[in-house]
Amino acid sequence: MTSADHTSQTRQWAVSDSSALYGLEQWGDGYFSINKHGNVTVHPKGSANQGLDLLDLIEELEGRNLKLPLIIRFDDILKHRLEKLHTAFSQAIQHYQYRGSYQGVFPIKCNQQRHILEELLESGRRWHFGLEAGSKAELLIALSLINDPQALLICNGYKDQRYIETAILARQLGRQPIVVIEQVDEVERIITASSELGAAPLIGIRAKLSSRSSGRWSNSIGEKSKFGLSIPDILLTVEKLESADLLKELRLLHFHVGSQINDIAILKDALQEAGQIYIELNHLGAPMGFLDVGGGLGVDYDGSRTATTASTNYSLQNYANDVVATIQECCAAHKLTMPTLISESGRAITSHFSVLVFNVLGSSSIATKIPDREKQECLTIRNLRETLKSIQTIPKNSPVDSYKLQEAWNDAIKFKEDSLAAFRLGYLGLPERGKAEQLTWACAKEVVERISKDGFIPKELANLQSTLAGTYYANLSIFRSAPDTWAIAQTFPVMPIHRLQEEPTELGHFADLTCDSDGKLSRFIDNGRVKPLLELHKIKSSENYLIGMFLGGAYQEVMGNLHNLFGKTNAVHVKLNSKNGYNLDHVVRGNTKSDVIQAMEHDPEQLLERLRIASENAIQQGGLEIETAQKLMDHLETSLRQSTYLHQ
Ligand SMILES: *Cc1c(COP(=O)(O)O)cnc(C)c1O
Numbered sequence: 001m002t003s004a005d006h007t008s009q010t011r012q013w014a015v016s017d018s019s020a021l022y023g024l025e026q027w028g029d030g031y032f033s034i035n036k037h038g039n040v041t042v043h044p045k046g047s048a049n050q051g052l053d054l055l056d057l058i059e060e061l062e063g064r065n066l067k068l069p070l071i072i073r074f075d076d077i078l079k080h081r082l083e084k085l086h087t088a089f090s091q092a093i094q095h096y097q098y099r100g101s102y103q104g105v106f107p108i109k110c111n112q113q114r115h116i117l118e119e120l121l122e123s124g125r126r127w128h129f130g131l132e133a134g135s136k137a138e139l140l141i142a143l144s145l146i147n148d149p150q151a152l153l154i155c156n157g158y159k160d161q162r163y164i165e166t167a168i169l170a171r172q173l174g175r176q177p178i179v180v181i182e183q184v185d186e187v188e189r190i191i192t193a194s195s196e197l198g199a200a201p202l203i204g205i206r207a208k209l210s211s212r213s214s215g216r217w218s219n220s221i222g223e224k225s226k227f228g229l230s231i232p233d234i235l236l237t238v239e240k241l242e243s244a245d246l247l248k249e250l251r252l253l254h255f256h257v258g259s260q261i262n263d264i265a266i267l268k269d270a271l272q273e274a275g276q277i278y279i280e281l282n283h284l285g286a287p288m289g290f291l292d293v294g295g296g297l298g299v300d301y302d303g304s305r306t307a308t309t310a311s312t313n314y315s316l317q318n319y320a321n322d323v324v325a326t327i328q329e330c331c332a333a334h335k336l337t338m339p340t341l342i343s344e345s346g347r348a349i350t351s352h353f354s355v356l357v358f359n360v361l362g363s364s365s366i367a368t369k370i371p372d373r374e375k376q377e378c379l380t381i382r383n384l385r386e387t388l389k390s391i392q393t394i395p396k397n398s399p400v401d402s403y404k405l406q407e408a409w410n411d412a413i414k415f416k417e418d419s420l421a422a423f424r425l426g427y428l429g430l431p432e433r434g435k436a437e438q439l440t441w442a443c444a445k446e447v448v449e450r451i452s453k454d455g456f457i458p459k460e461l462a463n464l465q466s467t468l469a470g471t472y473y474a475n476l477s478i479f480r481s482a483p484d485t486w487a488i489a490q491t492f493p494v495m496p497i498h499r500l501q502e503e504p505t506e507l508g509h510f511a512d513l514t515c516d517s518d519g520k521l522s523r524f525i526d527n528g529r530v531k532p533l534l535e536l537h538k539i540k541s542s543e544n545y546l547i548g549m550f551l552g553g554a555y556q557e558v559m560g561n562l563h564n565l566f567g568k569t570n571a572v573h574v575k576l577n578s579k580n581g582y583n584l585d586h587v588v589r590g591n592t593k594s595d596v597i598q599a600m601e602h603d604p605e606q607l608l609e610r611l612r613i614a615s616e617n618a619i620q621q622g623g624l625e626i627e628t629a630q631k632l633m634d635h636l637e638t639s640l641r642q643s644t645y646l647h648q
Contacts, residue, residue: 013503021504021535022495023525026303027551031077031352038501040548042355044076044576046084052574052582055498058357058546061572066587068546069358069476069645071571073553075585077353078116079123085297085345086127088320098324100338105130105154107295108138110346110554115573115586117145120349125151130176132156132344136163143170143177152342153177154204154254154292156227159186164193168201178290180204180254182227187237191244204252204292205229205237207277211257211269216309216488220258228255234277238284250286252342253278256294259347263307264314267296268322275330282336292342293323299351301491301551304528310491311528316348347554354553356569357497358476360545361646363508365470368445371435378432380419384439387411391446399455405447406458412443444468466522466532470508472539474547475646477566478512478519482549483559486518491525496537497548504535510547513646514564521549544648562599567591567644594640604640611636 015034019025024032024040033048035041041051054072061070089102106120108131121129130151131142135158142153143166155167155177164186167177179201181187194200208228219225229237241247257270271293282288297319298312307313314322323341331338370388377385391408394400419436422428428436448465451457457465476482484490496504509522509532524534539545560568573586594604615632618624 018500092320092324107132107346252290254292261296271326291339297345297348302525350553479563480560507533
């Protein structure tokens, strides 16, 4: 801080205040900071020395006709995450002197984009990083992309005969698919397929653990879970494999306690249980060799480091330590060879590398201006003015009796309702009704300004605060780009990417472009809690207001849908180059209107043709000038080729 900062009377807002307000350092994990211009800087290699100004980057991309909303994928971050995961495991292995290794796979369902899978396999080659497939389509992708004979291909999900046969044949191709039995009847299919093809796959078993679980995905574990074999089922399966002479191919035990494990204690229990099952399988005669701890490695979305849904109470290193130490203990006690440890971490690898940036198209809020007093005002209006005056006499910034505020607000509502009743009966004109509404909102504003920040806030008054707050219109469909905010109330860090040297004086939430009242962002991270409003800046008419949604690289893109026919946004892959600049490795154009209407079986050509005929008819009937008709057709043709989002 310079000396000028110290001497100034009222302390100026600094970028560090923005950083603290939005929790950037807590959830950013070293990948994001704010520079002196008040813009977000991205540090793709996780080091403060190298950074890209996100605002500059967006402006340059827009110059290349890559319009907002835009997904920027920082491939260096993806690489860095992969490195971090492997470093954590190798440190844990060293620390606990684990006599085995770690070999990860990426669950394709987390983000199926080709460029992402290619990047992961290429940078993961030195660790023989592999893939996990959960369906036949994902299996096909995995088979075609893996070209490292030592990389593993974990085959999960429901499996029919063909799925299993494909895996058996791929083994002969020199790949390492491991078919994980998740349903009781799959073992029969494996036996049939193996005898028909005269070859067997590598086999795994997914166990249904009975350890406790918590959080959103807690039903991935326990007796009722959709996948996995119970202990009696496991024993039966081993018997069947043995009698078909396939027990020698049983190499892997798998479990998955659900995505986003918030509490490390849950993982520890599961690991102990799985460790014992592993040992028993070995005693039953299976060679084993691999223990797959599934996904679930969590992401600290709100930076609070707590066992709450948007957070985790452990670090990547804690996770690796627990996996390694627990299995080490189990096996050492039985003098067993240590298995190769596998994890299927998706969320933890891909969340950070993708940043969604959208612009705000405008904002609105309820007018709270006090209408001018006129000579002869009716009783309800006079009553409202009285109520307003009584609220104004309550001092601001002092601990205030919330009953007093609530009482005043109840009065205001009563008088507003009186005015509505009078209007319905014809005693009150439209101008008076307008005035009554304005005065009610003016009361609301005065009440909200007096709510104490720390003390108890009655629910009604808290709701009042959100009612009065601004709505920021986002050039975005949350159904397309942030579906989990709607479907499972997930929170992601959301914040302006510029003007961060300026104090955000407004409170607001976002409404998206869809005609759906659920299409909004109104739950924001708040250090372990959730807040309904975000601190934002007043929009300037002279410049775009740009908002970033962070940590959305896992699941969001593929879960997104075409609600209201808003299509995929543009996406770019940015990689740092040696000259401290960046290269655009891939540009993935978003959907055009033509794309999205075709997805619903409409034919763009036919659509144009119909309109051409309609305009021809209108010309014949003299309703339309030829020139105007041409203009209309030009508009339609151009529009079909353009994105589904709004342009400013
Ligand atoms: C979804 C899933 C994963 C990935 O989970 P993350 O929480 O993203 O790491 C891994 N394994 C299985 C079997 C899954 O179903």
